[in-house]
Amino acid sequence: MRRHINTNLIHAGISEDELTGALSVPIYTAATFRQKELGQTKAGYEYGRSGNPTRKALEALIADLEEGTDGFAFASGLAAITTIMFLFKSGDKILISQNVYGGTFRILDKIFKNFGISYEFSDTSNLKLLAQKFSRDKSVKGLIIESPANPILSITDIAGASKIAKKHDALIIVDNTFMTPYLQKPLALGADIVVHSATKYLGGHSDVIAGLVAVKNKELAEKIKFYQNAAGSVLPPIDSWLLIRGIKTLGVRLDRHNENAEYIAKFLQNHKAVSEIYYPGLKNSKGYKIHKKQAAGSGGIISFILKDNYDIKRFFDSLKLIALAESLGGVESLACHPASMTHASIPKEIRDKIGISEKMIRLSVGIEDKKDIAEDLEQAIKNAARRLRS
Ligand SMILES: Cc1ncc(COP(=O)(O)O)c(C=O)c1O
Known part of the structure:
Protein backbone atom coordinates (compact mmCIF):
# COMPACT_ATOMS: atom_id res chain seq x y z
CA MET A 1 0.00 0.00 0.00
CA THR A 249 7.72 18.19 10.60
CA LEU A 250 8.16 19.37 7.01
CA GLY A 251 4.46 18.90 6.17
CA VAL A 252 3.06 20.92 9.05
CA ARG A 253 5.68 23.61 8.60
CA LEU A 254 5.11 23.97 4.87
CA ASP A 255 1.34 24.09 5.29
CA ARG A 256 1.86 27.10 7.57
CA HIS A 257 4.53 28.66 5.30
CA ASN A 258 2.06 28.39 2.41
CA GLU A 259 -0.82 29.85 4.39
CA ASN A 260 1.27 32.75 5.74
CA ALA A 261 2.92 33.54 2.41
CA GLU A 262 -0.43 33.61 0.61
CA TYR A 263 -1.71 36.07 3.23
CA ILE A 264 1.41 38.27 2.99
CA ALA A 265 1.41 38.14 -0.83
CA LYS A 266 -2.17 39.44 -0.89
CA PHE A 267 -1.31 42.08 1.72
CA LEU A 268 1.61 43.32 -0.42
CA GLN A 269 -0.30 43.04 -3.68
CA ASN A 270 -2.94 45.42 -2.34
CA HIS A 271 -0.43 47.80 -0.71
CA LYS A 272 -0.07 51.26 -2.24
CA ALA A 273 3.71 51.26 -1.63
CA VAL A 274 4.36 48.12 -3.70
CA SER A 275 5.00 48.48 -7.43
CA GLU A 276 5.67 44.82 -8.22
CA ILE A 277 5.22 41.49 -6.52
CA TYR A 278 6.44 38.01 -7.43
CA TYR A 279 4.69 35.02 -5.89
CA PRO A 280 3.64 31.89 -7.82
CA GLY A 281 0.41 31.61 -5.80
CA LEU A 282 -1.05 34.84 -7.18
CA LYS A 283 -3.49 34.13 -10.01
CA ASN A 284 -2.05 36.86 -12.24
CA SER A 285 1.57 35.69 -11.77
CA LYS A 286 3.46 34.46 -14.83
CA GLY A 287 3.53 30.68 -14.94
CA TYR A 288 0.66 30.35 -12.44
CA LYS A 289 -1.09 27.56 -14.36
CA ILE A 290 2.08 25.53 -14.93
CA HIS A 291 3.09 25.86 -11.29
CA LYS A 292 -0.37 24.77 -10.17
CA LYS A 293 -0.14 21.72 -12.45
CA GLN A 294 3.26 20.56 -11.17
CA ALA A 295 3.27 21.65 -7.51
CA ALA A 296 0.95 21.23 -4.55
CA GLY A 297 1.51 24.70 -3.09
CA SER A 298 3.28 28.00 -3.66
CA GLY A 299 5.82 27.91 -0.84
CA GLY A 300 6.98 30.67 1.47
CA ILE A 301 9.09 32.95 -0.73
CA ILE A 302 7.86 36.31 -1.99
CA SER A 303 9.81 39.02 -3.78
CA PHE A 304 8.58 42.57 -4.20
CA ILE A 305 9.62 46.06 -5.21
CA LEU A 306 8.71 49.24 -3.37
CA LYS A 307 7.76 52.34 -5.35
CA ASP A 308 10.46 54.94 -6.01
CA ASN A 309 9.44 57.18 -3.13
CA TYR A 310 10.36 54.49 -0.58
CA ASP A 311 13.89 54.11 0.75
CA ILE A 312 14.82 50.43 0.70
CA LYS A 313 17.71 50.75 3.18
CA ARG A 314 15.38 52.44 5.63
CA PHE A 315 12.89 49.59 5.05
CA PHE A 316 15.47 46.95 6.01
CA ASP A 317 16.71 49.04 8.98
CA SER A 318 13.15 49.34 10.31
CA LEU A 319 12.26 45.65 10.41
CA LYS A 320 11.80 44.41 13.96
CA LEU A 321 10.39 40.88 13.84
CA ILE A 322 11.67 39.92 10.39
CA ALA A 323 15.44 39.46 10.41
CA LEU A 324 17.64 40.90 7.68
CA ALA A 325 19.58 37.74 6.82
CA GLU A 326 20.78 35.42 4.09
CA SER A 327 19.02 32.06 3.66
CA LEU A 328 15.37 31.05 3.67
CA GLY A 329 13.05 28.25 4.62
CA GLY A 330 13.46 28.37 8.39
CA VAL A 331 10.64 28.80 10.91
CA GLU A 332 11.54 32.47 11.34
CA SER A 333 10.72 35.17 8.78
CA LEU A 334 13.72 36.65 6.97
CA ALA A 335 14.19 39.49 4.51
CA CYS A 336 17.07 39.91 2.12
CA HIS A 337 18.33 42.11 -0.70
CA PRO A 338 19.07 39.67 -3.55
CA ALA A 339 21.19 42.13 -5.59
CA SER A 340 23.77 42.53 -2.79
CA MET A 341 23.24 39.22 -0.96
CA THR A 342 22.06 35.95 -2.56
CA HIS A 343 22.70 37.03 -6.17
CA ALA A 344 25.74 39.28 -5.62
CA SER A 345 27.98 36.78 -7.44
CA ILE A 346 25.99 37.36 -10.65
CA PRO A 347 27.42 40.41 -12.50
CA LYS A 348 25.17 43.50 -12.44
CA GLU A 349 24.61 43.58 -16.22
CA ILE A 350 23.30 39.98 -16.08
CA ARG A 351 21.21 40.78 -12.99
CA ASP A 352 19.64 43.73 -14.81
CA LYS A 353 18.93 41.57 -17.85
CA ILE A 354 17.19 38.84 -15.87
CA GLY A 355 15.15 41.19 -13.71
CA ILE A 356 17.00 41.22 -10.38
CA SER A 357 16.49 44.87 -9.58
CA GLU A 358 18.57 46.79 -7.00
CA LYS A 359 15.23 47.65 -5.41
CA MET A 360 14.04 44.09 -4.99
CA ILE A 361 13.29 42.71 -1.52
CA ARG A 362 12.93 38.98 -0.93
CA LEU A 363 10.97 37.61 1.98
CA SER A 364 11.16 34.14 3.41
CA VAL A 365 7.83 34.05 5.21
CA GLY A 366 8.16 32.08 8.44
CA ILE A 367 5.59 30.28 10.53
CA GLU A 368 5.00 33.02 13.11
CA ASP A 369 1.50 34.54 13.32
CA LYS A 370 0.83 35.98 9.87
CA LYS A 371 -0.71 39.15 11.35
CA ASP A 372 2.51 39.93 13.23
CA ILE A 373 4.51 39.48 10.02
CA ALA A 374 2.16 41.82 8.14
CA GLU A 375 2.32 44.36 10.97
CA ASP A 376 6.12 44.38 10.88
CA LEU A 377 6.11 44.92 7.13
CA GLU A 378 3.54 47.70 7.45
CA GLN A 379 5.58 49.68 10.00
CA ALA A 380 8.83 49.17 8.03
CA ILE A 381 7.15 50.38 4.82
CA LYS A 382 5.78 53.43 6.67
CA ASN A 383 9.25 54.28 7.99
CA ALA A 384 10.76 53.82 4.54
CA ALA A 385 8.39 56.47 3.17
CA ARG A 386 8.93 58.99 5.95
CA ARG A 387 12.70 59.25 5.38
CA LEU A 388 12.29 60.60 1.84
CA ARG A 389 9.68 63.19 2.81
CA SER A 390 11.81 64.72 5.59
C1 LIG B 1 18.07 27.36 -4.54
C2 LIG B 1 19.37 27.15 -3.83
N1 LIG B 1 20.18 26.16 -4.23
C3 LIG B 1 21.37 25.92 -3.63
C4 LIG B 1 21.80 26.72 -2.58
C5 LIG B 1 23.13 26.42 -1.93
O1 LIG B 1 22.92 25.72 -0.76
P1 LIG B 1 23.89 25.81 0.53
O2 LIG B 1 23.85 27.22 1.01
O3 LIG B 1 23.29 24.82 1.47
O4 LIG B 1 25.26 25.42 0.06
C6 LIG B 1 20.99 27.74 -2.11
C7 LIG B 1 21.41 28.58 -0.99
O5 LIG B 1 20.86 29.62 -0.72
C8 LIG B 1 19.73 27.97 -2.76
O6 LIG B 1 18.91 28.95 -2.38
Whole structure:
Protein backbone atom coordinates (compact mmCIF):
# COMPACT_ATOMS: atom_id res chain seq x y z
CA MET A 1 0.00 0.00 0.00
CA ARG A 2 1.39 3.39 -1.02
CA ARG A 3 1.55 5.76 1.92
CA HIS A 4 0.90 9.48 1.88
CA ILE A 5 3.71 12.01 2.07
CA ASN A 6 2.85 13.13 5.64
CA THR A 7 3.34 9.52 6.79
CA ASN A 8 6.47 9.07 4.71
CA LEU A 9 8.07 12.18 6.20
CA ILE A 10 8.06 10.36 9.53
CA HIS A 11 8.38 6.69 8.62
CA ALA A 12 10.16 6.44 5.25
CA GLY A 13 13.80 5.51 4.75
CA ILE A 14 15.31 3.95 7.86
CA SER A 15 13.23 5.49 10.61
CA GLU A 16 14.45 3.50 13.61
CA ASP A 17 17.58 1.83 14.92
CA GLU A 18 17.64 -1.85 13.94
CA LEU A 19 19.96 -2.73 16.84
CA THR A 20 18.02 -1.18 19.75
CA GLY A 21 14.60 -0.26 18.35
CA ALA A 22 15.21 3.39 19.22
CA LEU A 23 12.61 5.44 17.33
CA SER A 24 15.16 8.16 16.75
CA VAL A 25 18.05 6.91 14.63
CA PRO A 26 21.17 7.34 16.81
CA ILE A 27 23.99 9.71 15.94
CA TYR A 28 26.78 7.30 15.01
CA THR A 29 29.90 9.44 15.32
CA ALA A 30 32.24 6.62 14.26
CA ALA A 31 35.04 7.44 11.83
CA THR A 32 35.85 3.75 11.32
CA PHE A 33 34.26 0.31 11.86
CA ARG A 34 35.77 -3.01 13.02
CA GLN A 35 35.85 -5.58 10.23
CA LYS A 36 34.98 -9.25 10.87
CA GLU A 37 37.85 -10.43 8.76
CA LEU A 38 39.81 -9.15 5.79
CA GLY A 39 37.34 -7.75 3.28
CA GLN A 40 34.28 -8.53 5.50
CA THR A 41 32.38 -5.72 7.21
CA LYS A 42 29.79 -6.26 9.98
CA ALA A 43 27.00 -4.17 8.51
CA GLY A 44 28.39 -2.72 5.30
CA TYR A 45 30.35 0.12 6.93
CA GLU A 46 34.12 0.46 6.83
CA TYR A 47 35.02 4.16 6.97
CA GLY A 48 32.91 7.22 7.83
CA ARG A 49 33.43 9.05 4.57
CA SER A 50 32.22 6.11 2.48
CA GLY A 51 29.25 5.33 4.70
CA ASN A 52 27.70 6.16 8.08
CA PRO A 53 24.49 4.68 9.54
CA THR A 54 22.94 8.05 10.49
CA ARG A 55 23.76 9.51 7.10
CA LYS A 56 22.45 6.37 5.43
CA ALA A 57 19.09 6.74 7.21
CA LEU A 58 18.81 10.29 5.88
CA GLU A 59 19.89 9.23 2.39
CA ALA A 60 17.27 6.49 2.33
CA LEU A 61 14.67 9.02 3.51
CA ILE A 62 15.32 11.58 0.75
CA ALA A 63 15.37 8.80 -1.87
CA ASP A 64 11.91 7.65 -0.73
CA LEU A 65 10.49 11.16 -0.47
CA GLU A 66 11.69 12.17 -3.94
CA GLU A 67 10.66 8.77 -5.37
CA GLY A 68 14.19 8.05 -6.53
CA THR A 69 16.32 4.92 -6.31
CA ASP A 70 19.03 6.41 -4.07
CA GLY A 71 19.80 9.49 -2.02
CA PHE A 72 23.03 11.21 -0.98
CA ALA A 73 23.83 13.71 1.75
CA PHE A 74 26.48 16.41 1.40
CA ALA A 75 28.12 19.06 3.54
CA SER A 76 26.09 21.82 1.83
CA GLY A 77 23.79 22.43 -1.11
CA LEU A 78 26.76 23.70 -3.10
CA ALA A 79 28.82 20.61 -2.23
CA ALA A 80 25.93 18.56 -3.65
CA ILE A 81 25.78 20.62 -6.85
CA THR A 82 29.58 20.48 -7.22
CA THR A 83 29.51 16.68 -6.91
CA ILE A 84 26.76 16.43 -9.55
CA MET A 85 28.96 18.50 -11.88
CA PHE A 86 31.57 15.70 -11.83
CA LEU A 87 29.18 13.80 -14.12
CA PHE A 88 30.23 16.14 -16.95
CA LYS A 89 33.49 16.37 -18.84
CA SER A 90 35.55 18.87 -20.78
CA GLY A 91 33.73 19.98 -23.94
CA ASP A 92 30.25 19.61 -22.40
CA LYS A 93 27.93 22.57 -22.10
CA ILE A 94 25.32 23.07 -19.38
CA LEU A 95 22.22 25.20 -19.80
CA ILE A 96 21.02 26.93 -16.65
CA SER A 97 17.80 28.69 -15.66
CA GLN A 98 18.20 32.43 -15.89
CA ASN A 99 17.51 33.02 -12.24
CA VAL A 100 19.53 30.11 -10.91
CA TYR A 101 20.96 30.55 -7.38
CA GLY A 102 24.03 32.82 -7.46
CA GLY A 103 26.27 30.15 -5.95
CA THR A 104 25.36 27.64 -8.67
CA PHE A 105 26.29 30.22 -11.31
CA ARG A 106 29.57 30.90 -9.45
CA ILE A 107 30.61 27.22 -9.48
CA LEU A 108 30.07 27.06 -13.24
CA ASP A 109 31.56 30.44 -14.04
CA LYS A 110 34.58 30.44 -11.72
CA ILE A 111 35.44 26.74 -11.39
CA PHE A 112 34.06 24.34 -13.99
CA LYS A 113 34.65 26.77 -16.87
CA ASN A 114 38.37 26.38 -16.09
CA PHE A 115 38.01 22.64 -16.67
CA GLY A 116 36.45 23.09 -20.11
CA ILE A 117 32.81 22.73 -19.09
CA SER A 118 30.91 25.73 -20.40
CA TYR A 119 27.50 27.09 -19.45
CA GLU A 120 24.83 29.27 -20.96
CA PHE A 121 21.82 30.97 -19.41
CA SER A 122 18.46 30.09 -20.86
CA ASP A 123 15.02 31.42 -20.11
CA THR A 124 13.79 27.93 -19.27
CA SER A 125 10.25 29.23 -18.76
CA ASN A 126 10.21 29.47 -22.57
CA LEU A 127 10.34 25.86 -23.81
CA LYS A 128 10.52 26.86 -27.46
CA LEU A 129 13.68 28.83 -26.80
CA LEU A 130 15.08 25.98 -24.73
CA ALA A 131 14.44 23.46 -27.53
CA GLN A 132 16.19 25.78 -30.00
CA LYS A 133 19.26 26.01 -27.76
CA PHE A 134 19.48 22.23 -27.60
CA SER A 135 18.98 21.82 -31.36
CA ARG A 136 21.59 24.42 -32.23
CA ASP A 137 24.34 23.18 -29.96
CA LYS A 138 25.12 19.47 -29.77
CA SER A 139 27.60 20.02 -26.93
CA VAL A 140 24.73 20.67 -24.48
CA LYS A 141 24.81 17.70 -22.11
CA GLY A 142 23.02 19.05 -19.07
CA LEU A 143 20.24 21.33 -17.95
CA ILE A 144 20.00 22.80 -14.46
CA ILE A 145 16.69 24.36 -13.51
CA GLU A 146 14.99 25.81 -10.50
CA SER A 147 11.22 26.19 -10.44
CA PRO A 148 10.25 28.53 -8.90
CA ALA A 149 13.58 30.25 -9.65
CA ASN A 150 14.95 32.66 -7.13
CA PRO A 151 14.30 35.60 -6.67
CA ILE A 152 11.64 36.49 -9.26
CA LEU A 153 10.10 33.05 -8.84
CA SER A 154 9.83 32.30 -12.53
CA ILE A 155 8.30 28.95 -13.39
CA THR A 156 9.64 26.26 -15.71
CA ASP A 157 7.47 23.43 -16.97
CA ILE A 158 9.56 20.59 -15.51
CA ALA A 159 7.89 17.82 -17.53
CA GLY A 160 8.24 19.84 -20.74
CA ALA A 161 11.89 20.72 -20.09
CA SER A 162 12.66 17.08 -19.21
CA LYS A 163 11.22 15.88 -22.51
CA ILE A 164 13.43 18.31 -24.44
CA ALA A 165 16.55 17.34 -22.46
CA LYS A 166 15.84 13.62 -22.97
CA LYS A 167 15.37 14.07 -26.70
CA HIS A 168 18.92 15.41 -26.78
CA ASP A 169 20.37 12.83 -24.38
CA ALA A 170 21.12 15.47 -21.76
CA LEU A 171 20.78 15.13 -18.00
CA ILE A 172 18.15 17.30 -16.36
CA ILE A 173 18.90 18.41 -12.83
CA VAL A 174 16.25 20.18 -10.78
CA ASP A 175 17.09 22.23 -7.72
CA ASN A 176 13.97 21.59 -5.62
CA THR A 177 15.05 23.66 -2.60
CA PHE A 178 12.10 26.05 -2.71
CA MET A 179 9.42 23.39 -3.04
CA THR A 180 10.77 20.23 -1.33
CA PRO A 181 9.21 16.84 -2.16
CA TYR A 182 6.22 17.84 -0.03
CA LEU A 183 5.12 20.25 -2.76
CA GLN A 184 6.86 19.08 -5.95
CA LYS A 185 8.45 15.86 -7.19
CA PRO A 186 10.75 16.55 -10.15
CA LEU A 187 11.79 12.89 -10.69
CA ALA A 188 8.15 11.92 -11.21
CA LEU A 189 7.91 14.78 -13.72
CA GLY A 190 10.82 13.37 -15.73
CA ALA A 191 13.98 14.84 -14.16
CA ASP A 192 17.11 12.70 -13.71
CA ILE A 193 18.51 14.25 -10.55
CA VAL A 194 17.00 16.36 -7.77
CA VAL A 195 19.20 18.50 -5.57
CA HIS A 196 18.42 20.46 -2.41
CA SER A 197 19.97 23.03 -0.24
CA ALA A 198 18.63 21.09 2.76
CA THR A 199 19.82 24.07 4.81
CA LYS A 200 16.44 25.58 3.91
CA TYR A 201 12.98 23.98 4.31
CA LEU A 202 14.15 20.39 4.83
CA GLY A 203 16.20 21.35 7.89
CA GLY A 204 13.71 24.10 8.60
CA HIS A 205 15.26 25.61 11.72
CA SER A 206 18.24 27.57 10.37
CA ASP A 207 20.64 25.42 12.38
CA VAL A 208 22.31 23.17 9.80
CA ILE A 209 24.09 23.59 6.45
CA ALA A 210 23.44 20.56 4.24
CA GLY A 211 22.79 19.34 0.73
CA LEU A 212 20.73 16.37 -0.48
CA VAL A 213 20.52 14.61 -3.82
CA ALA A 214 18.10 11.98 -5.14
CA VAL A 215 18.57 10.19 -8.45
CA LYS A 216 16.15 8.36 -10.70
CA ASN A 217 18.19 5.22 -11.46
CA LYS A 218 20.95 2.92 -10.23
CA GLU A 219 23.35 3.93 -12.98
CA LEU A 220 23.36 7.54 -11.81
CA ALA A 221 23.40 6.37 -8.18
CA GLU A 222 26.61 4.41 -8.72
CA LYS A 223 28.34 7.41 -10.26
CA ILE A 224 27.21 9.88 -7.57
CA LYS A 225 28.14 7.39 -4.84
CA PHE A 226 31.63 7.13 -6.32
CA TYR A 227 32.05 10.92 -6.58
CA GLN A 228 30.63 11.49 -3.09
CA ASN A 229 33.24 9.20 -1.59
CA ALA A 230 36.05 10.31 -3.90
CA ALA A 231 35.52 14.04 -3.36
CA GLY A 232 34.52 13.54 0.26
CA SER A 233 32.20 16.46 1.04
CA VAL A 234 29.85 14.28 3.09
CA LEU A 235 27.35 15.39 5.73
CA PRO A 236 28.45 14.68 9.32
CA PRO A 237 26.29 12.32 11.42
CA ILE A 238 25.07 15.05 13.81
CA ASP A 239 23.87 17.20 10.94
CA SER A 240 22.30 14.13 9.30
CA TRP A 241 20.32 13.56 12.49
CA LEU A 242 19.22 17.20 12.63
CA LEU A 243 17.90 16.91 9.09
CA ILE A 244 16.01 13.68 9.80
CA ARG A 245 14.39 15.44 12.75
CA GLY A 246 13.60 18.54 10.68
CA ILE A 247 12.05 16.53 7.85
CA LYS A 248 9.57 14.86 10.23
CA THR A 249 7.72 18.19 10.60
CA LEU A 250 8.16 19.37 7.01
CA GLY A 251 4.46 18.90 6.17
CA VAL A 252 3.06 20.92 9.05
CA ARG A 253 5.68 23.61 8.60
CA LEU A 254 5.11 23.97 4.87
CA ASP A 255 1.34 24.09 5.29
CA ARG A 256 1.86 27.10 7.57
CA HIS A 257 4.53 28.66 5.30
CA ASN A 258 2.06 28.39 2.41
CA GLU A 259 -0.82 29.85 4.39
CA ASN A 260 1.27 32.75 5.74
CA ALA A 261 2.92 33.54 2.41
CA GLU A 262 -0.43 33.61 0.61
CA TYR A 263 -1.71 36.07 3.23
CA ILE A 264 1.41 38.27 2.99
CA ALA A 265 1.41 38.14 -0.83
CA LYS A 266 -2.17 39.44 -0.89
CA PHE A 267 -1.31 42.08 1.72
CA LEU A 268 1.61 43.32 -0.42
CA GLN A 269 -0.30 43.04 -3.68
CA ASN A 270 -2.94 45.42 -2.34
CA HIS A 271 -0.43 47.80 -0.71
CA LYS A 272 -0.07 51.26 -2.24
CA ALA A 273 3.71 51.26 -1.63
CA VAL A 274 4.36 48.12 -3.70
CA SER A 275 5.00 48.48 -7.43
CA GLU A 276 5.67 44.82 -8.22
CA ILE A 277 5.22 41.49 -6.52
CA TYR A 278 6.44 38.01 -7.43
CA TYR A 279 4.69 35.02 -5.89
CA PRO A 280 3.64 31.89 -7.82
CA GLY A 281 0.41 31.61 -5.80
CA LEU A 282 -1.05 34.84 -7.18
CA LYS A 283 -3.49 34.13 -10.01
CA ASN A 284 -2.05 36.86 -12.24
CA SER A 285 1.57 35.69 -11.77
CA LYS A 286 3.46 34.46 -14.83
CA GLY A 287 3.53 30.68 -14.94
CA TYR A 288 0.66 30.35 -12.44
CA LYS A 289 -1.09 27.56 -14.36
CA ILE A 290 2.08 25.53 -14.93
CA HIS A 291 3.09 25.86 -11.29
CA LYS A 292 -0.37 24.77 -10.17
CA LYS A 293 -0.14 21.72 -12.45
CA GLN A 294 3.26 20.56 -11.17
CA ALA A 295 3.27 21.65 -7.51
CA ALA A 296 0.95 21.23 -4.55
CA GLY A 297 1.51 24.70 -3.09
CA SER A 298 3.28 28.00 -3.66
CA GLY A 299 5.82 27.91 -0.84
CA GLY A 300 6.98 30.67 1.47
CA ILE A 301 9.09 32.95 -0.73
CA ILE A 302 7.86 36.31 -1.99
CA SER A 303 9.81 39.02 -3.78
CA PHE A 304 8.58 42.57 -4.20
CA ILE A 305 9.62 46.06 -5.21
CA LEU A 306 8.71 49.24 -3.37
CA LYS A 307 7.76 52.34 -5.35
CA ASP A 308 10.46 54.94 -6.01
CA ASN A 309 9.44 57.18 -3.13
CA TYR A 310 10.36 54.49 -0.58
CA ASP A 311 13.89 54.11 0.75
CA ILE A 312 14.82 50.43 0.70
CA LYS A 313 17.71 50.75 3.18
CA ARG A 314 15.38 52.44 5.63
CA PHE A 315 12.89 49.59 5.05
CA PHE A 316 15.47 46.95 6.01
CA ASP A 317 16.71 49.04 8.98
CA SER A 318 13.15 49.34 10.31
CA LEU A 319 12.26 45.65 10.41
CA LYS A 320 11.80 44.41 13.96
CA LEU A 321 10.39 40.88 13.84
CA ILE A 322 11.67 39.92 10.39
CA ALA A 323 15.44 39.46 10.41
CA LEU A 324 17.64 40.90 7.68
CA ALA A 325 19.58 37.74 6.82
CA GLU A 326 20.78 35.42 4.09
CA SER A 327 19.02 32.06 3.66
CA LEU A 328 15.37 31.05 3.67
CA GLY A 329 13.05 28.25 4.62
CA GLY A 330 13.46 28.37 8.39
CA VAL A 331 10.64 28.80 10.91
CA GLU A 332 11.54 32.47 11.34
CA SER A 333 10.72 35.17 8.78
CA LEU A 334 13.72 36.65 6.97
CA ALA A 335 14.19 39.49 4.51
CA CYS A 336 17.07 39.91 2.12
CA HIS A 337 18.33 42.11 -0.70
CA PRO A 338 19.07 39.67 -3.55
CA ALA A 339 21.19 42.13 -5.59
CA SER A 340 23.77 42.53 -2.79
CA MET A 341 23.24 39.22 -0.96
CA THR A 342 22.06 35.95 -2.56
CA HIS A 343 22.70 37.03 -6.17
CA ALA A 344 25.74 39.28 -5.62
CA SER A 345 27.98 36.78 -7.44
CA ILE A 346 25.99 37.36 -10.65
CA PRO A 347 27.42 40.41 -12.50
CA LYS A 348 25.17 43.50 -12.44
CA GLU A 349 24.61 43.58 -16.22
CA ILE A 350 23.30 39.98 -16.08
CA ARG A 351 21.21 40.78 -12.99
CA ASP A 352 19.64 43.73 -14.81
CA LYS A 353 18.93 41.57 -17.85
CA ILE A 354 17.19 38.84 -15.87
CA GLY A 355 15.15 41.19 -13.71
CA ILE A 356 17.00 41.22 -10.38
CA SER A 357 16.49 44.87 -9.58
CA GLU A 358 18.57 46.79 -7.00
CA LYS A 359 15.23 47.65 -5.41
CA MET A 360 14.04 44.09 -4.99
CA ILE A 361 13.29 42.71 -1.52
CA ARG A 362 12.93 38.98 -0.93
CA LEU A 363 10.97 37.61 1.98
CA SER A 364 11.16 34.14 3.41
CA VAL A 365 7.83 34.05 5.21
CA GLY A 366 8.16 32.08 8.44
CA ILE A 367 5.59 30.28 10.53
CA GLU A 368 5.00 33.02 13.11
CA ASP A 369 1.50 34.54 13.32
CA LYS A 370 0.83 35.98 9.87
CA LYS A 371 -0.71 39.15 11.35
CA ASP A 372 2.51 39.93 13.23
CA ILE A 373 4.51 39.48 10.02
CA ALA A 374 2.16 41.82 8.14
CA GLU A 375 2.32 44.36 10.97
CA ASP A 376 6.12 44.38 10.88
CA LEU A 377 6.11 44.92 7.13
CA GLU A 378 3.54 47.70 7.45
CA GLN A 379 5.58 49.68 10.00
CA ALA A 380 8.83 49.17 8.03
CA ILE A 381 7.15 50.38 4.82
CA LYS A 382 5.78 53.43 6.67
CA ASN A 383 9.25 54.28 7.99
CA ALA A 384 10.76 53.82 4.54
CA ALA A 385 8.39 56.47 3.17
CA ARG A 386 8.93 58.99 5.95
CA ARG A 387 12.70 59.25 5.38
CA LEU A 388 12.29 60.60 1.84
CA ARG A 389 9.68 63.19 2.81
CA SER A 390 11.81 64.72 5.59
C1 LIG B 1 18.07 27.36 -4.54
C2 LIG B 1 19.37 27.15 -3.83
N1 LIG B 1 20.18 26.16 -4.23
C3 LIG B 1 21.37 25.92 -3.63
C4 LIG B 1 21.80 26.72 -2.58
C5 LIG B 1 23.13 26.42 -1.93
O1 LIG B 1 22.92 25.72 -0.76
P1 LIG B 1 23.89 25.81 0.53
O2 LIG B 1 23.85 27.22 1.01
O3 LIG B 1 23.29 24.82 1.47
O4 LIG B 1 25.26 25.42 0.06
C6 LIG B 1 20.99 27.74 -2.11
C7 LIG B 1 21.41 28.58 -0.99
O5 LIG B 1 20.86 29.62 -0.72
C8 LIG B 1 19.73 27.97 -2.76
O6 LIG B 1 18.91 28.95 -2.38
